[in-house]
Amino acid sequence: MVSNGVLEFVREDDYIEYFLFPRLVAEDINEELNEVLLHVKGITEKFCENYIWHRDTFAVRARPGNAHLLSEGQDTKSMTCENKEELPAHSYGITHYGDNIEDEWFIVALLYELTRQIPGLIVRCVDGDGEFLLIEVANHLPTWATPENCHQCVYITNGALHLIENSTDTLPVLDGIQLIRDTPAAYRVSNDIENCISLRAGAYPARIKENLHRATAYVPVGVAALLKHKPALIASAIREFCSRDSVDMKVCRAMRFFPPENRVNTRITFTKCLYAMLAHSNYIPDRRTGWNLPHQGSKSFPEQCLGMKIACGFEILASQAKPNTDWDTNRQWLKYVDSLKSKGYFQDLIEGSKGYTQLMDAAKDYYRINLSEIRENSLIGQQLIDDLKSIDCNIEEFRKLEATLPPSDDDSWLAVSPEDLDKMLSERYGEQTANGDCEMTEKLTEFLAQKSSVDGVEATAPPVRPQRGVKKPKGKVHFAAEETDSPAGNNVDFDPDAFQTHVKNLLDLVIPEDKWDSNSDMSDYGDDTDIAKNIDEMHLIKTNTNLGMYMNQMDKELSKTTIGESFEKKPTEDAFDDIEDFTPVDIDLNTLKNMMESYQAQLGGPGPASNLFGAMGVRLRPPEEHKSED
Template structure:
């Protein structure tokens, strides 16, 4: 039977990557190993700005996490870490790079890494997997050893589809040549992490911002604070908006021009989040055609982000620091949904014990908490001496901001990216009609439990139609046929030609470009509109933009919504085109 830790470990956000570092040396000192690994990882990640969590490891013994039930494995002692990457998928692959580097430079170190999709490394190399590989069998079989990906194959002599981590480590120790994945898999993973650590600077965007002097001092002392500030602003809710109207800690009167650097993903998020500051707070923006407009607007958003962080930190009276932690409240709600509290009355002794255990686990293993970040920001701000006049003098000789044309790509550039990522098409002259023909052929295939069964080919290369089963009661009398007439009338038939025609209509459907999706930022109802926008964003997280895995935005929400509406029109066309899917008369 599962214990409470089963629930505590499995309730988490989807944007995480989890990593385990084992040692093949049974006499290893894990405290020394932790110090060595942490030092190497810090050297490789110099200058890297993490979206949420950085690369962090702790030592876990088997006694810390005992088996939940008789069928669950007791993991060997290891180093453990979890990183939430938010909107920036590049963080996930940078962790993979670090694990590859560490296993190359630390003898006997074996790494296992998973995310919400499981063994995601194999997803990247899906075109090169062995025939036996499927998500169920591959679980706990994928590791990184000496910088290479290892996939432990199942034994041919016995059924070991469910392998333990200890057994997999034993096979890697004794027969690493057998467990090493194919060269094509190695190339796929190496291509994904290629360029690090030099690539870190390519992902950085520098721009100028007109920010309060306190914000400039914080970013000068600790540049990595830019990430939690941007995330806090982009994920703000109506309560956070009210804190932005007060601006208690970062008033606009002390604004100075300074240079800030952030990842391209953070810059795209910050630039495309609509926000109209309240003039009563003291924000006065230049006209939109002014060359300083972008710097002023970015400065307002950054100031609001830092204000939100500080407003969420714990109060001075020693109250529980989790009460203002939104992450904790989401985590607690997930525990409620999982039945962790067993419908106990809130406030009873058993309920208090369970909540205490949950808080302890969250503090020790969440590794990310905005109130903790907010308190660190406030403590650092109080320790800094802010020279406003000196900052204003320095602001007059700043270099120009980086070009942000990388946020817009042409169709040719997109084709180039897709070709580099997935390779060129086998037949560049293929047309929509070819797609329709292939689809119509696909519809004629038989579907089984494991998916579509592709027909066998005869000696001339022509697909053979699969044999159908002999119909029962084929020679039944007429009265029986009449009795089943009503059942025949209820059968559904599909007009394949009409369906193919509908697909053609969708493929031919083009979305007109327009410029009427730009909304004015001069509305007097901006504060109310912002609160409504925040309420909607809570209902559907991540709808603000489509961000590709290399970290920049493709389409803002306005145009994306309208294109979705236009695509719905195409869907209606498909419904009309498939009118042949009707009851036989």
């Protein structure tokens, strides 16, 4: 996927990069770096035991001090967020986690463990969103922390997160590492931040089993043998099946490598993410291929349908197989090496020497990750075919094991009810406090008092964590007139200040004190003189003549009705003892009552009331829940 003058590299954003900076004191830095790398690999193998990666595994490679020249030697954009500044000798890795973000947090847990077991190790990790650890703990960050002044300021060491306070200028990584080494306690984050990270990454590796799902599938014997030999192959097969295209569909009709004639039942281990992807990917196979699936109500249908999908995934992988790369004949690779030589990457070392070989291996790793046109699936497919030739596919042995297979795990976790979703959200973001009548009306008044332009009201809301991987467009209200091509006659003439004044005047209408000579709430409507007098004395009634005329006309019409009897009244107060037969209207309660009736009329769906509640930051349960509680 490299540009050839026309096409440009498209950067993927489902990755996590990690930089491991050990404390190097020996004269031979490269030798000491390799020793640390062996230690890292030993810890990783133990920590990642039985873990099924969705796409890439965790892998680190030694990088010399001049590794920044690797990115300078390329002619295209790197798919990662590496910059070209000079870094100290370190170990580096990148993992694409695809659709399963749990892989990213598992790597964070692993990085924490590495810093606990390797003294002096400092780790930096970023993903496609940048400093994603800060995004996760956004609600607990200090007030000075912003995206502009936190770039390259987040590090992990001694099993704890550290944040360096910085100006708007980007802090060089070399300076950040030195600050952490000199005074680590000064930059350690608060307990709230650590607890927030621990909720996502603290339960590993014990949590590995919780994310697994085991099920019986009826698959071709070759697939069963491959999965027994390498259980992790299930991830590649499911990914290929779920992302199949028209070319892959033709491959599935042929089934050249895994014909459906010889099938056996076998127990397969999935991650919950992989199982959900496979279960919700619908596919009807061609009967001419040999798939004789029973009807959907049959007891054996789930096992056979699951096995058919897995077999198709393996078939797609095998069809993509290509021989390994010949580095000596790859023109693009040779051009890249010449560019590295011209920039002094190999440091005048003799070709074939130990140091030269290490630098060459690092360059190959970088090229394979960032610049190679070779697809990862091609290498996996070739390895799959090679393994298929070498392993024993004894169908009789698998048939003997069928009788001892345990039942499949319960997959009811696939169905998430609204109550389960609310529970997960409350565990993630906390319970929301109940809103009282006064609080609701106060929020409404505050919302309507917001100053805004024609672009819309910017309502204040409690801070929430930004959604991962989503670029938020700037909010703007578009009028229909803006979308027409006519330059004249469709412009909107809108005065926001005048509109706000009118709305506020309507909300601030109050009845003046000690003017209560009526016998009922609505009797004053019969006296035009008193109506005019009361209106003149109303608080903040300084509006134009048209509005006053409309109000007068409305009062006259309402005076002939019994609408006043529908209002909710306030409890009698001493302040109105001198007024006969008067019970003041509870404005707050009436406002809330009308809004709730409007919300119930929407049956919990979208509408004016729910939109207004949402803008005020108020979340209401569906009307059905209130009925069930009553």
